Amino acid sequence: QCPWGAPTTTSISCSLADVMSEQLAKELQLEEENAAFPEVVAVAEGPFITGENTDTSSDLMLAQMLQMEFDREYDAQLRREEKKINGHSKVSISFENYRKVHPYDSDSSEDEVDWQDTRHDPYRADKPTTTPRKGFIGKGKDITTKHDEVVCGRKNTARMENFAPEFQVGDGIGMDLKLSNQVFNALKQHAYSEERRSARLHEKKEHSTAEKAVDPKTRLLLYKMVNAGMLETITGCISTGKESVVFHAYGGISTTEDKVIPPECAIKVFKTTLNEFKNRDKYIKDDYRFKDRFSKLNPRKIIRMWAEKEMHNLTRMQNAGIPCPQVVILKKHILVMSFIGQDQVPAPKLKDVILSSEDMKKAYCQVLNMMQQLYKECNLVHADLSEYNMLWHDGKVWLIDVSQSVEPTHPHGLEFLFRDCRNVSQFFQKAGVAEALNERELFNAVSGLNITADNEVDFQEEIEALEKMNEDHVQNQGKKLSMFSSDGDPPIYDE
Ligand code: ADP
Numbered sequence: 498q499c500p501w502g503a504p505t506t507t508s509i510s511c512s513l514a515d516v517m518s519e520q521l522a523k524e525l526q527l528e529e530e531n532a533a534f535p536e537v538v539a540v541a542e543g544p545f546i547t548g549e550n551t552d553t554s555s556d557l558m559l560a561q562m563l564q565m566e567f568d569r570e571y572d573a574q575l576r577r578e579e580k581k582i583n584g585h586s587k588v589s590i591s592f593e594n595y596r597k598v599h600p601y602d603s604d605s606s607e608d609e610v611d612w613q614d615t616r617h618d619p620y621r622a623d624k625p626t627t628t629p630r631k632g633f634i635g636k637g638k639d640i641t642t643k644h645d646e647v648v649c650g651r652k653n654t655a656r657m658e659n660f661a662p663e664f665q666v667g668d669g670i671g672m673d674l675k676l677s678n679q680v681f682n683a684l685k686q687h688a689y690s691e692e693r694r695s696a697r698l699h700e701k702k703e704h705s706t707a708e709k710a711v712d713p714k715t716r717l718l719l720y721k722m723v724n725a726g727m728l729e730t731i732t733g734c735i736s737t738g739k740e741s742v743v744f745h746a747y748g749g750i751s752t753t754e755d756k757v758i759p760p761e762c763a764i765k766v767f768k769t770t771l772n773e774f775k776n777r778d779k780y781i782k783d784d785y786r787f788k789d790r791f792s793k794l795n796p797r798k799i800i801r802m803w804a805e806k807e808m809h810n811l812t813r814m815q816n817a818g819i820p821c822p823q824v825v826i827l828k829k830h831i832l833v834m835s836f837i838g839q840d841q842v843p844a845p846k847l848k849d850v851i852l853s854s855e856d857m858k859k860a861y862c863q864v865l866n867m868m869q870q871l872y873k874e875c876n877l878v879h880a881d882l883s884e885y886n887m888l889w890h891d892g893k894v895w896l897i898d899v900s901q902s903v904e905p906t907h908p909h910g911l912e913f914l915f916r917d918c919r920n921v922s923q924f925f926q927k928a929g930v931a932e933a934l935n936e937r938e939l940f941n942a943v944s945g946l947n948i949t950a951d952n953e954v955d956f957q958e959e960i961e962a963l964e965k966m967n968e969d970h971v972q973n974q975g976k977k978l979s980m981f982s983s984d985g986d987p988p989i990y991d992e
């Protein structure tokens with residue numbers, strides 16, 4: 498008899514085959530992962546966020562945030578290793594592709610600007626392989642084919658570089674190590690399955706942001722708005738652009754007396770992925786309103802600034818009586834405004850709507866008027882004006898999408914205006930509006946300038962000369978002063 502007594506439970510029988518089964522192990526692993534990320538499988542149907550269904554997801558959200566915190570630490574470690582390896586060398590390698598959090602998905606803390614140091618495009622294509630097409634090098638009897646054992650061995654060793662950085666390959670890369678195909682393939686297999694495992698986790702996160710179109714931080718902010726009663730329900734997505742995602746929402750009750758929340762709202766969420774915003778620098782960098790702020794800011798704050806800019810520009814337009822969305826509230830990179838449209842259906846863009854020739858003419862006259870008002874009364878140039886950013890609603894044209902709008906004195910302001918004029922002029926001329934001015938006439942009509950060049954090249958040259966003159970003027974005076982009337986708003990950011 499056993500001194501510890503008889504075993505009370507019989508252990509569940511488990512065959513050796515099971516213990517050894519990779520298949521089973523993978524399944525179990527997957528099961529566990531799925532349990533850890535259940536929301537990917539069950540994407541919420543129906544309203545995007547309502548007062549009722551959110552509380553169940555907030556625990557999850559917290560969990561996700563913790564996960565992100567962890568990922569961020571992991572990335573920080575990666576960055577440190579990257580730095581250590583690169584030192585002061587002019588040639589550097591990047592671990593960017595192995596990061597868990599891509600810049601901007603991360604809710605990095607206010608003061609964390611580390612990743613700004615990396616200027617690499619995290620989505621760039623893999624570097625091309627160098628195997629010659631023909632499969633051999635050399636001439637005559639010195640020919641070496643790609644199957645040559647030594648060449649192949651070295652190449653295999655070099656290819657280990659492509660493995661994830663956490664995959665220990667030793668210092669074989671540094672010495673003249675020749676890996677046989679067999680060994681290399683085994684290593685590769687292992688490296689890839691490791692990578693796939695981490696990619697699977699990564700993908701889930703990416704998916705979840707793609708399907709819901711917002712990151713947890715944004716979701717939380719939206720949730721707060723609903724929770725506070727400011728919004729009744731966020732019903733769904735109207736548009737996903739390169740730079741923003743727009744949602745529809747039913748308005749709730751205002752917390753402050755003086756503010757009325759429109760029955761239907763549009764929520765513009767400025768995308769917190771840096772990529773698309775990189776090429777927008779020129780709009781904001783040279784805008785004197787933002788000059789002092791730009792250099793000091795980290796990119797996440799710059800994105801908030803886009804939202805802020807749109808808010809200020811919309812407010813100016815509102816004050817001038819130009820039909821445009823009315824600002825409800827700005828929260829970080831989220832701008833809530835009135836919805837142009839009805840019953841969740843957004844008003845059609847001018848490019849999509851079919852108008853009678855009478856309405857089309859009316860639309861043209863209105864657009865001309867609005868451009869003048871925008872310039873003279875708001876001291877703004879839209880800078881992305883086209884049939885895509887004009888909505889037809891209630892028998893008139895509404896202007897939207899003004900985050901990139903600049904003041905005419907912006908170093909490229911007049912060029913932007915000219916581009917706007919070209920878009921508008923071409924659209925209405927194509928639409929058969931006989932009264933439509935050509936782009937040069939329109940430019941003069943809007944700006945009040947009198948550029949006489951009768952061809953586009955000269956015209957553009959004069960525009961640039963004017964901009965240059967104005968720029969010199971600004972430099973000399975150290976402040977805004979120019980051929981432009983400046984009875985528009987005072988600079989907003991001078992306080
Ligand atoms: P983007 O920078 O992505 O072009 P927009 O401000 O142009 O951002 O918005 C994208 C789309 O969302 C618009 O084309 C329009 O259809 C819709 N949209 C934006 N704002 C509103 C609004 N206030 N009311 C109704 N629809 C809107």
Ligand code: MN
Nearest residue numbers: 738885886898
């Ligand atoms: Mn747009």
